[in-house]
Amino acid sequence: MEIFHISAECYPMAKVGGLADVVGALPKYQTNAGHEVRVIVPCYNTKFRNENDFESVHQGTITLGNFKFPFNVLKETTDKLGYELYLIEINELFDRSNVYGYEDDIERFFSFQIAALDWISTRNKVPNVINCHDHHTGLIPFLLQYAYKYESIKNVKTVITIHNGLYQGWFGFDKLQYLPEFDLVHVGFLEWGNSLNSLAVGVKCAHAVTTVSPSYLNEINISANGLESLFNMVRSKSRGILNGIDIEVWDPSKDIMIAQNYAIETLENGKQKNKEKLCEQFELDPSKPLFSFIGRLFEEKGGDLLPQASALALSENFDNINILILGSGNSAIEEQLIRLRNDYNGNYNVFIGYNEELAHLIYAGSDFILMPSRVEPCGLNQMYALRYGTIPIVRRTGGLQDTVIDFGDNGNGICHDQASVGDICYSINRAVKLYDDKIHLNKIRNTGMKTDHSWERVCQEYIEIYTLIIEKNEV
Numbered sequence: 001m002e003i004f005h006i007s008a009e010c011y012p013m014a015k016v017g018g019l020a021d022v023v024g025a026l027p028k029y030q031t032n033a034g035h036e037v038r039v040i041v042p043c044y045n046t047k048f049r050n051e052n053d054f055e056s057v058h059q060g061t062i063t064l065g066n067f068k069f070p071f072n073v074l075k076e077t078t079d080k081l082g083y084e085l086y087l088i089e090i091n092e093l094f095d096r097s098n099v100y101g102y103e104d105d106i107e108r109f110f111s112f113q114i115a116a117l118d119w120i121s122t123r124n125k126v127p128n129v130i131n132c133h134d135h136h137t138g139l140i141p142f143l144l145q146y147a148y149k150y151e152s153i154k155n156v157k158t159v160i161t162i163h164n165g166l167y168q169g170w171f172g173f174d175k176l177q178y179l180p181e182f183d184l185v186h187v188g189f190l191e192w193g194n195s196l197n198s199l200a201v202g203v204k205c206a207h208a209v210t211t212v213s214p215s216y217l218n219e220i221n222i223s224a225n226g227l228e229s230l231f232n233m234v235r236s237k238s239r240g241i242l243n244g245i246d247i248e249v250w251d252p253s254k255d256i257m258i259a260q261n262y263a264i265e266t267l268e269n270g271k272q273k274n275k276e277k278l279c280e281q282f283e284l285d286p287s288k289p290l291f292s293f294i295g296r297l298f299e300e301k302g303g304d305l306l307p308q309a310s311a312l313a314l315s316e317n318f319d320n321i322n323i324l325i326l327g328s329g330n331s332a333i334e335e336q337l338i339r340l341r342n343d344y345n346g347n348y349n350v351f352i353g354y355n356e357e358l359a360h361l362i363y364a365g366s367d368f369i370l371m372p373s374r375v376e377p378c379g380l381n382q383m384y385a386l387r388y389g390t391i392p393i394v395r396r397t398g399g400l401q402d403t404v405i406d407f408g409d410n411g412n413g414i415c416h417d418q419a420s421v422g423d424i425c426y427s428i429n430r431a432v433k434l435y436d437d438k439i440h441l442n443k444i445r446n447t448g449m450k451t452d453h454s455w456e457r458v459c460q461e462y463i464e465i466y467t468l469i470i471e472k473n474e475v
């Protein structure tokens with residue numbers, strides 16, 4: 001079948017978080033499974049855009065209220081990603097280096113969605129499915145069915161995948177003028193709680209809704225930033241599908257970004273070599289257990305707990321552990337983390353920013369990965385960690401709960417219930433004891449490395465949903 005994925009992020013073209021990793025990998029495995037898969041993302045001014053070759057395959061102009069924007073559809077020419085990548089180039093709106101965070105984000109993502117549909121509706125082939133991702137593409141299932149100009153593709157089936165339900169893309173009724181003319185009978189689909197809500201639109205109008213883990217599907221019925229009752233109402237067309245990871249990119253035996261490759265048989269030595277490199281770079285002591293955090297420094301990820309938890313764990317275990325943090329986000333959290341360097345020099349360090357290569361080395365060289373998330377729709381870091389023989393320490397929530405089981409229950413990690421400083425430190429103390437019991441430690445690491453989180457298996461679950469909505473109009 002012909003499948004389009006439309007998203008704000010796709011690795012390696014543009015990455016802010018896990019959304020990019022999923023949209024950069026799932027299409028590859030769907031292509032391998034014999035489908036024609038095309039991914040559409042905005043043409044930001046990124047390294048990938050500047051270092052690769054593209055050809056223009058379509059040109060048009062979109063109207064957004066009183067504004068007109070010419071756009072170009074660019075195709076990556078080598079297909080080296082394992083699927084076809086298309087960029088929507090609208091220079092006035094996307095020729096910037098960041099993905100989000102601009103005052104005109106509404107105009108940017110409205111234009112992106114309209115341009116993508118304009119192009120798809122003028123091709124001489126009608127796709128079978130359009131898989132939208134998060135609120136930036138939430139208007140598509142609505143526009144496709146009810147905007148007059150998309151008549152030729154109105155029967156295409158749509159799926160919306162929710163990677164994060166907290167962000168919903170709210171906009172005022174004044175922005176209605178931006179949308180292409182549609183049958184006003186259906187205007188109610190656009191509204192939720194007295195405002196226009198892009199994610200709610202997608203959830204109401206798509207033929208199927210998927211979340212990135214089964215537990216997250218249950219959670220959004222209870223807590224979803226105001227959309228709980230909507231998620232309850234659409235439960236029968238919703239499915240929770242646990243994300244996979246790209247096991248070709250994340251493979252300690254082949255990874256070119258790490259200091260030494262290793263497999264299960266060479267785990268101990270391989271990890272030690274990577275740890276030494278990492279510790280040298282960050283002035284830490286490779287003879288002590290290394291706890292790391294990789295991610296966005298926001299409350300959602302428990303980022304606000306890190307400064308206090310690190311200080312407490314380091315003072316309780318002074319000279320016994322190392323903590324290393326890689327991330328960026330809330331500037332107050334960043335400052336507190338930077339300040340901690342003065343107090344725990346030699347046992348603690350932080351790198352503010354994001355660096356893909358460093359992330360790989362951290363998975364390979366750390367003993368434990370901290371994930372104290374308050375909300376975690378799936379979480380990929382725990383799966384990367386497991387693959388690299390690094391033990392995840394997670395709060396039981398969303399996808400973390402679906403992938404990590406406490407070693408006390410014969411599992412692959414360490415779990416706690418609360419997103420609190422106390423719970424994080426309690427888990428760190430359990431980890432320190434485990435670290436001294438090398439036989440037990442290596443057994444847990446081995447179990448983790450053997451876990452199959454590949455997309456091969458998971459991608460079939462998406463295909464099953466597409467097939468059901470194509471054949472039966474329901475999931």
Ligand code: GLC
Pocket residue numbers: 017018019022163164212243376377378379380399
């Ligand atoms: C978002 C979620 C994260 C998930 C990722 C990919 O970033 O916060 O939990 O793993 O999307 O689906």
